[in-house]
Amino acid sequence: MRKPADPNARMALRLSGIVVVMVALSFAAVPFYNWFCRVTGYAGTTSVAEQESDVVLDRTVTVRFDANVERDMPWEFRPVERQMELKIGETGLAFYEAYNPTDRPIAGTASYNVSPDAAGYYFSKIQCFCFTEQVLQPGERMQMPVTFFVDPEMVNDRDAKNVRHITLSYTFHVTDLPEAQAALDAPAATKTSIN
Incomplete structure (x- = not known):
């Protein structure tokens, strides 16, 4: 029978996933902002x-x-x-x-x-x-x-x-x-x- 996963390990895995998503979004933010400004004339x-x-x-x-x-x-x-x-x-x-x-x-x-x-x-x-x-x-x-x-x-x-x-x-x-x-x-x- 399989033991339930450690709650701390699950939380660490979730937080790691959030960090990866946030880093990816930060790299996408500048090109997206530049595109948005060109299309809308914003700023x-x-x-x-x-x-x-x-x-x-x-x-x-x-x-x-x-x-x-x-x-x-x-x-x-x-x-x-x-x-x-x-x-x-x-x-x-x-x-x-x-x-x-x-x-x-x-x-x-x-x-x-x-x-x-x-x-x-x-x-x-x-x-x-x-x-x-x-x-x-x-x-x-x-x-x-x-x-x-x-x-x-x-x-x-x-x-x-x-x-x-x-x-x-x-x-x-x-x-x-x-x-x-x-x-x-x-x-x-x-x-x-x-x-």
């Missing part, structure tokens, strides 16, 4: 478009541009133009400028968001320097483009239809690269060296 996450909008409305919106660097990033980073007014659905082209004042190559990636949050889902980027890593050589200055439009569907959203001002904000973060890679030029932008 000002923008959309990516493959082409321009085929509808342009008479209503305009003012897009403001903001630039920041994380604490350890030595670059100087700023928008070339502080704001622009464009029709909803019209394609806009804005430039940001980065400068590496140090004596070594530095790589960076840009994180971004849009405010107000309700406009994030409707702010569509066609091309952006934030899609790839950027490398600046010592003393190098680079102008980086972002091509975008505000989706006309925004006027049908009860939470976003009254938005008249949108702020597109970027923050550059240092990215570690092997020295050989850091010496390569970043191909996606217009660059000039400062001597």
Whole structure:
């Protein structure tokens, strides 16, 4: 005849199972959150478009541009133009400028968001320097483009239809690269060296 299992062993097995499930969920949380933000525009996450909008409305919106660097990033980073007014659905082209004042190559990636949050889902980027890593050589200055439009569907959203001002904000973060890679030029932008 079989003895009943030790209650402590059963409890330990159950707790181990809970720990395994929680660890698995913690690893899935970041990709799920990123997907959720892209789909819903939550937290000002923008959309990516493959082409321009085929509808342009008479209503305009003012897009403001903001630039920041994380604490350890030595670059100087700023928008070339502080704001622009464009029709909803019209394609806009804005430039940001980065400068590496140090004596070594530095790589960076840009994180971004849009405010107000309700406009994030409707702010569509066609091309952006934030899609790839950027490398600046010592003393190098680079102008980086972002091509975008505000989706006309925004006027049908009860939470976003009254938005008249949108702020597109970027923050550059240092990215570690092997020295050989850091010496390569970043191909996606217009660059000039400062001597």
